[in-house]
């Protein structure tokens with residue numbers, strides 16, 4: 335399974351394919367939420383913790399939920415994000431935070447062990463790669479600060 339980070343830079347916004355619906359089908363909503371939950375938990379002790387509301391449990395849980403809702407929706411699951419938050423507007427929603435290429439890299443790296451665990455649990459590597467490719471490319475869109 336190939337989970338590699340493509341070098342990005344500010345103002346580069348490549349076209350991005352949504353994850354293959356087979357990913358959400360195989361993982362299932364409960365396990366999907368656990369994946370995003372674990373990603374956020376790993377953010378807490380990372381170099382990008384300062385970007386997130388780590389000192390307010392309620393705000394942090396909200397952020398976690400919004401991220402899971404969005405990723406489920408983009409992966410072909412129910413449109414939870416649109417229902418609770420409205421338009422996606424991911425670039426605008428990330429604009430208040432100073433996200434540079436290094437922060438993107440850390441954010442992506444934190445997903446690698448979590449996605450490897452899914453493969454060990456039997457999720458098809460080709461579907462995991464499709465989800466990874468989405469994260470790898472779309473994360474370039476939210477980089478808004480020079481390193």
Ligand code: HEM
Nearest residue numbers: 385387397400401404419427431433437438441469472473
């Ligand atoms: C595929 C890439 C990404 C997706 C799909 C994504 C998705 C999201 C979503 C859905 C939200 C909640 C927005 C809202 O409801 O208002 C969010 C918030 C946020 N994201 Fe991302 N994100 C991505 C990449 C990144 C990266 C690379 C960083 C920085 C390293 C980042 C930092 C943040 C921060 C700081 C917030 C705000 C948390 C808060 O509510 O205080 N995101 N993201």
